[in-house]
Amino acid sequence: MYEALHHAAVVVTDLARAKRFYGDVLGLAELPDRPAFPFPGAWYAIGADQLHLIVHEGAKTLRGTRGIDSRDGHFAIRVRDAGEVRARLDAAGWAYDDRPQSVTGWHQLFVTDPDGNVLEFNSRKSE
Structure with a gap:
């Protein structure tokens, strides 16, 4: 009956900033x-x-x-390499919580957007 998750929606207060x-x-x-909503x-x-x-x-x-809390409501995006996301965040001076050896079995990186929405990026663990 269910095929896939089509989209996730997050609320933002300032569209240009988001x-x-x-x-x-x-x-x-x-x-x-x-x-044209x-x-x-x-x-x-x-x-x-x-x-x-x-x-x-x-x-x-x-x-x-904007506090990063991985137990709060969030959505996760699977990426090829969480290290690539980390590099983008570093270049922007953006705070994150990096867990390359997470107990989940994959590399997890948590971040918040400007409105405090929590995002997780995950990939296979780095060897």
Whole structure:
């Protein structure tokens, strides 16, 4: 019955600031075919799936902190090499929690976006 996770949506408060993070810092490709919704937002490609940014000032999902907490609600993006993500974050001066030898069996890297949404990037462990 269920085929795949089509997209994850996160609430942001400042679209330009969020686009700098997701597009410039992380290097995600913005999709040009977002419908003309009556609110601002942006869609990004992650492999065959999508990440949707939604501007919603009254949202109840904003954490109110940029503190990195891997146990808080988050979504994970599988990457070829978490070290590549770490290099992009280092170049931008962005804080993260890097766990190359995680007990999960893969390399995990946690970060928050400008609104405090928690993201996990994971890849095979480095040998």
